[in-house]
Amino acid sequence: MSSLRALPAPARYRSPADLAAAAAPRPLPPLGSDDRINLPAAVWRSLDCGLRAVAVRDRHAATVEVQLQQPYTPATQRESALAELLADAVLRGTDHELRSARTAEWFISTTHADAADLADLLRELTLPFTGRTDSADRVALARTRLAQRAPVLAASPAATARNALYRNRFGALGCFAGLPAPDVIASLTTADVEAARQHMLRLPGAHLVIVGDLPPDHVLDLAEAAFAGTGARPAEAPSPVTGPLPAPKDHQVVNRPGALQSHFLMSFPAVPWHDDRYAALALANAVFAGYFSSRLMGRIRESLGLSCHVVSFFDQMLGTQSILLEGTCATAATGTVLSELRAECTRMASRPPEPSEVENARRYLLGMLAALRSSPAALAQFFSTLCCWDIPLDWAEGYARRLRTVTTAEVTDAARLFLGPGPTSCVVVGDATVLASGGTSQ
Known part of the structure; x- marks a missing residue:
């Protein structure tokens, strides 16, 4: 005798009142406790070259994130252009995906890699400080990109407003003057960039932050070994602000x-x-x-x-x-x-x-x-x-x-x-x- 399969129970009829009650707003559950932010601890070490290395262990990180910030404030438009060329041609790196940028006060290099490649990555970060001279082709390519980008930056309302506000507050400093005309950028040579590298790039006052799932002491040992050959660099440049600040305009x-x-x-x-x-x-x-x-x-x-x-x-x-x-x-x-x-x-x-x-x-x-x-x-x-x-x-x-x-x-x-x-x-x-x-x- 074949067994009879039980049929599913018919759906319960839901009246309009039931549907309205189900759609009514319900109170949200209470938020979890925020007694602690629980950011991972940072361990730091001052290296002989003047660099401050910071290691942060993030046990959930699949890769290692590295950020190097070096202080430098350009005094003229020409120095601003040379600093941009340095960020593009010299600090960009060769083997790893190294992104570089510049603000009015800092060179910023950012990259990431597998934990096993951290030692190689750190050695590549030291190349601009150990006398590496970039080829004329590499500098020419960076110069062409900068000449094309300069008019775009000059047309940016956000950049224009920020430079104008800072000039209003701090005076007519070169770091807030923007980039020079494309013909001035085109006149910069490989020798100019090399001279700027020796003058602008300095490790005293710089910060190296490394975040990844690695023991902090091991990370700092790798950083110390990588930067051991860079030697002592010139002290960081003084602030470009001299004398009393101007009275800012209201509008x-x-x-x-x-x-x-x-x-x-x-x-x-x-x-x-x-x-x-x-x-x-x-x-x-x-x-x-x-x-x-x-x-x-x-x-x-x-x-x-x-x-x-x-x-x-x-x-x-x-x-x-x-x-x-x-x-x-x-x-x-x-x-x-x-x-x-x-x-x-x-x-x-x-x-x-x-x-x-x-x-x-x-x-x-x-x-x-x-x-x-x-x-x-x-x-x-x-x-x-x-x-x-x-x-x-x-x-x-x-x-x-x-x-x-x-x-x-x-x-x-x-x-x-x-x-x-x-x-x-x-x-x-x-x-x-x-x-x-x-x-x-x-």
């Missing part, structure tokens, strides 16, 4: 005829990382414009219905800490956006952050710290920034504790003192004719 327009968008950059005062008010100011900045749920973003995009990108963040340049606010909007909306921005500065003092705003900002900043564990590259960038800003390598845990305990009253005081008075300097890159007819009305 400056850089004309871009026909521009459909305006790019603006503002500077606010800030406190250094070791100040007791730093965590409170970080929370005030987040509430103001530091993330997507900030007051300013909600006011401009949701209340006014304008399509505008705006964000504020901490910045350090030439040893000076500040908060920068950067944004882009349509030319016709520039006046409205800037007026609303200044009004929001006033409201940060007259209508202090609510406890709920502070709590949301607190969760965001703590979450961003925890997110550093997402990749070795993020960890390497974070610890490199700590080194560049002379911040202790164990700073994150203390900062997280301070973020958890800072009160709404402390955040209110920081907002009133540093954001309430408004920006100390503002640069707008856009069509000056349109802006003068109402685009920058305050």
Whole structure:
């Protein structure tokens, strides 16, 4: 006798009320504990060549991330061009995928490799410091790329605004003058690049950060062995800032005829990382414009219905800490956006952050710290920034504790003192004719 297979039970009838109840919002489960950020510990060693080597063990890393930052601030446009050629032709490397870049204060070389190849990679990083002379073809190729890139960089509203703001704050320094004309770049020779290599590349004051699943002492031993042959290099160059800083202009327009968008950059005062008010100011900045749920973003995009990108963040340049606010909007909306921005500065003092705003900002900043564990590259960038800003390598845990305990009253005081008075300097890159007819009305 064949067995009968049981049929599935018929689906229970669900009334419209049942469906509505199932679709109703349900409370989210509580977030996990954030008592500790749990970033891996950093171990460092000062090498004989003046380099500070930092090793961070990340047991989840599949590769080793390496970042080398060397200090140098160009004094002229020509030096800026030579520094760009150095970053492209000399620091790029040959065997490994070595990416290089330059800021106003640093040469930055970044790469990654398998753990087994770390010793070879470190030896390649030392080549620019051991007398390697690059071929004329390699320099010529880098020179051609730079001559093609210079007009693009000169046309960048973000780069233009940043250089103008820094010149406004620090004076007409060569490091903020941009690149020279293409004909000046074309005149630079291989001998010029070699002379610049000997003059600009220095290891005292430089930082080497290595993140991977390797014992830190072993990593530091490899770094010490690799850089042992580089010898003592000249001491790092002094800061280009001499004498008193200029009084910054409150408002400056850089004309871009026909521009459909305006790019603006503002500077606010800030406190250094070791100040007791730093965590409170970080929370005030987040509430103001530091993330997507900030007051300013909600006011401009949701209340006014304008399509505008705006964000504020901490910045350090030439040893000076500040908060920068950067944004882009349509030319016709520039006046409205800037007026609303200044009004929001006033409201940060007259209508202090609510406890709920502070709590949301607190969760965001703590979450961003925890997110550093997402990749070795993020960890390497974070610890490199700590080194560049002379911040202790164990700073994150203390900062997280301070973020958890800072009160709404402390955040209110920081907002009133540093954001309430408004920006100390503002640069707008856009069509000056349109802006003068109402685009920058305050």
